[in-house]
Amino acid sequence: MISTRAARQCLDDQLPVDVRALARIGALAAGQLTEWRWPAGEEPCAGVALGCDSHLELRLGDPSHCRLVMLRIVCTPCTFGGVRQWFLCPQCRGRCAVLYAAAGFQCRRCMALPYRSQRQRRRGRALLRANKIRGRMGWPPGLFAPDGQRPKGMHERTFARCQETLDQLAIEYLQGRDAR
Ligand SMILES: [Zn+2]
Numbered sequence: 608m609i610s611t612r613a614a615r616q617c618l619d620d621q622l623p624v625d626v627r628a629l630a631r632i633g634a635l636a637a638g639q640l641t642e643w644r645w646p647a648g649e650e651p652c653a654g655v656a657l658g659c660d661s662h663l664e665l666r667l668g669d670p671s672h673c674r675l676v677m678l679r680i681v682c683t684p685c686t687f688g689g690v691r692q693w694f695l696c697p698q699c700r701g702r703c704a705v706l707y708a709a710a711g712f713q714c715r716r717c718m719a720l721p722y723r724s725q726r727q728r729r730r731g732r733a734l735l736r737a738n739k740i741r742g743r744m745g746w747p748p749g750l751f752a753p754d755g756q757r758p759k760g761m762h763e764r765t766f767a768r769c770q771e772t773l774d775q776l777a778i779e780y781l782q783g784r785d786a787r
Contacts, residue, residue: 622708624665626680626694635663635680635692663694667708676712733780740769740776750777 626635634641662680666673679695681702693702696714703714738748744766746755750773757766 624678624694624706624708624712626692626704626706629663630692678706678712730780733776737773737776737780740773744769750780 629635629641632641633639663678665676665678667676678697681693681695682690683693683702685691693704694706694714695701696703696706696717697711698713698717701714701716703716706712706714707718734750737750741748741752744755744758744761746752754770754773757763
């Protein structure tokens with residue numbers, strides 16, 4: 608399954624392990640043995656978690672020759688009492704709620720991949736805003752369509768501001784995130 612793994616580009620396609628979800632079903636309690644299964648066709652397809660005080664032992668894949676992974680768990684106090692549990696990312700040692708399994712266990716920051724849906728939403732938003740501005744100018748839609756003339760009656764400063772915004776939206780679109 609190496610080829611499909613390499614083809615995965617977005618976090619949505621990775622196999623997540625969520626500490627909050629595990630806590631909710633009691634999988635983090637010491638001595639607790641929990642089994643779960645990722646969607647079929649993915650690898651590793653199944654896991655067993657053995658809860659301990661400060662770590663979670665994962666046994667991934669086929670029980671006869673499974674892969675053992677130890678994930679550190681740390682607690683922080685909650686504002687209204689109790690504690691919140693976190694994974695320590697094996698790569699950066701930072702606290703995180705979700706680790707992604709596909710490329711070895713690591714957090715979102717380490718993978719440095721944007722969420723696909725988030726990226727698409729931002730791209731869609733940038734395009735929508737650009738088309739609205741272009742519509743006001745009587746220009747054809749499309750972020751990278753050629754610019755037309757300054758509309759009659761539109762102030763020079765307004766026109767310049769619109770162009771500036773369009774440039775910024777193009778950058779947002781290309782980067783798939785909000786430009787700063
Ligand atoms: Zn990390």
